[in-house]
Amino acid sequence: MTEFEIFALSSMNSSSTGAYQIAMAFSIWVAFRAANVTGQQYADNIIAKTAATVFGLATLFYFNMTYAFWSFNQAALSYRLAELKASGGEISSMASSFVTQTGATTTPPSFSLVPGDPIIIALELAILTMILYPIWGPKK
Numbered sequence: 051m052t053e054f055e056i057f058a059l060s061s062m063n064s065s066s067t068g069a070y071q072i073a074m075a076f077s078i079w080v081a082f083r084a085a086n087v088t089g090q091q092y093a094d095n096i097i098a099k100t101a102a103t104v105f106g107l108a109t110l111f112y113f114n115m116t117y118a119f120w121s122f123n124q125a126a127l128s129y130r131l132a133e134l135k136a137s138g139g140e141i142s143s144m145a146s147s148f149v150t151q152t153g154a155t156t157t158p159p160s161f162s163l164v165p166g167d168p169i170i171i172a173l174e175l176a177i178l179t180m181i182l183y184p185i186w187g188p189k190k
Contacts, residue, residue: 053134053141060127067120074113081106081181089184099185106181110174114163117170122161128154 051059084102092098131145132154141149165171 051130051134052139053131053145056127056130056134057145059130060123063123063126064120067116067123071116071120074109074116077109078113078177081109085181085184089187089189093189102185103182106178106185110177110181113177114165114170114174117165118161118163121166122159124152125154125159128152129156129159132156 081102084105088095088098088102128149131141132149133156135141135146135149136156165174
């Protein structure tokens with residue numbers, strides 16, 4: 051692969067992950083609405099509370115999966131560029147800087163559902179709280 055082909059592949063991966071992220075943003079909004087409606091109108095209905103909780107947790111799981119794919123795609127881009135450079139191929143200074151910044155090596159990256167970025171962990175905890183608290187928290 052050439053550097054151009056590597057960046058083109060990364061662009062396609064990013065586009066599909068971005069489209070999925072838009073769907074996840076909408077799904078999180080729906081989960082927030084479901085949590086609020088369930089907490090206000092169905093506070094005594096355990097089936098409704100359980101359904102809203104399961105929907106919210108599943109939405110958060112797939113939101114996390116989207117971030118995991120984005121992280122993996124970035125690591126794969128760095129790996130492919132590092133591999134190209136190690137095999138004697140030429141890469142631009144921008145690509146070389148990207149490989150250096152990400153600390154990529156010629157060892158293939160592994161996929162992980164555990165976020166490596168503490169900001170994402172904080173965001174996911176905030177989303178989790180905003181979904182579960184209206185459902186299970188105390189009522190006024």
